[in-house]
Every structure is written in C-alpha cells, then in structure tokens.
Ligand code: IMP
C-alpha cells in the first residue's frame with residue numbers, strides 16, 4: 001500500500017560530490033567554451049547545484065527526451081522532445097544527467113550534440129548503475145556508483161513523484177504500482 005523509502009545518499013554526501021565534480025570541471029574547462037546541457041526533468045536539481053559550484057564562465061541549456069519506459073522497454077526508441085536553444089557548434093558541451101542506467105538516453109544526447117557540431121562532448125552524471133548497462137558509455141564526471149535499485153529524490157522520480165526530496169532514497173515499489 002505504501003511506497004517504502006530508505007535513505008541511500010544523504011544531502012551532505014551529494015554536496016561533497018558536487019564540489020568535487022565542479023572543481024574538476026572548472027579545471028578541465030578553463031579557457032574553453034563550456035555549455036552545460038541538462039537532461040530534463042531528472043537533472044534539474046543536480047544542474048542547479050552543479051553550475052553554482054563551477055568557477056569558470058559557462059552557458060546553461062536543457063534538452064527534454066522522451067522516456068521509453070512506458071511499455072516499450074525493448075525498443076529503446078528515444079525521441080528528442082525539446083532541443084537545445086543555444087548554438088553549440090564549436091563549443092564544449094557537458095551533458096548533465098541524473099542517472100545512467102542502460103546508457104541509451106545519455107548516449108543519444110551525446111550523439112545529438114556531436115551531430116550539431118560541438119567541439120567536444122562529455123558526460124557528467126550524478127549516479128551510475130553499471131550493472132544495468134546495455135550500451136557502452138564513457139562517464140567523464142561521476143558522483144556515485146549505486147546498486148541496481150530504483151532511486152528517488154534530488155530530481156529523480158517515480159511516477160513524477162519524490163523529485164523534491166533533498167536526499168536520495170531507494171524505493172520499494174508495490175506490485176500494485178509496478
Ligand atoms: P537509461 O537510458 O536507461 O540510461 O535511462 C536513464 C534515465 O532513466 C534517467 O535519465 C532517469 O530519468 C531514468 N532512471 C533510471 N534509473 C532510475 C532510477 O532509479 N530512478 C529514477 N529514474 C531513473
């Protein structure tokens with residue numbers, strides 16, 4: 001009847017991870033033309049916290065991609081619902097994603113940014129579930145490696161709920177909802 005949440009990553013750990021990532025990014029992208037591109041909706045909180053710790057000039061943009069997980073898991077068809085609004089040609093794109101699971105979503109956005117003529121494209125993800133990978137992907141900046149559990153909070157949702165929680169939780173989903 002009730003969705004059971006268990007604390008997985010407390011907010012202070014998230015803060016520490018973001019400081020570390022932002023420090024690396026600030027160093028690596030100094031003197032380059034950084035465009036941070038968040039994947040909506042899941043990355044909105046991560047993006048907001050990350051860019052505020054980055055100490056070099058940057059531009060912020062977002063894309064929205066369709067989720068394939070409503071009944072079409074086998075086809076993995078990903079569609080771009082909303083494209084970037086900034087010209088990224090010859091710029092250095094950093095894709096900001098909440099969590100890498102199969103790898104299809106981030107790879108799709110990576111390819112799209114390359115096709116648009118970005119000079120470089122790299123991925124920054126808050127969390128990674130490597131045991132779920134179905135397509136190879138290079139994550140240049142990673143917050144946490146997590147087990148194969150469904151997680152919510154800090155932007156991540158189940159059924160569009162729980163995004164507002166400041167910490168990250170694992171959720172046990174009732175069969176009734178699954
Ligand atoms: P991928 O294409 O399989 O890598 O899926 C990545 C997307 O699935 C992420 O952008 C998330 O929106 C979603 N996702 C994957 N695992 C979780 C999870 O544990 N909680 C919430 N969303 C997830």
Ligand code: MG
Pocket residue numbers: 039040041042043098099
């Ligand atoms: Mg997402």
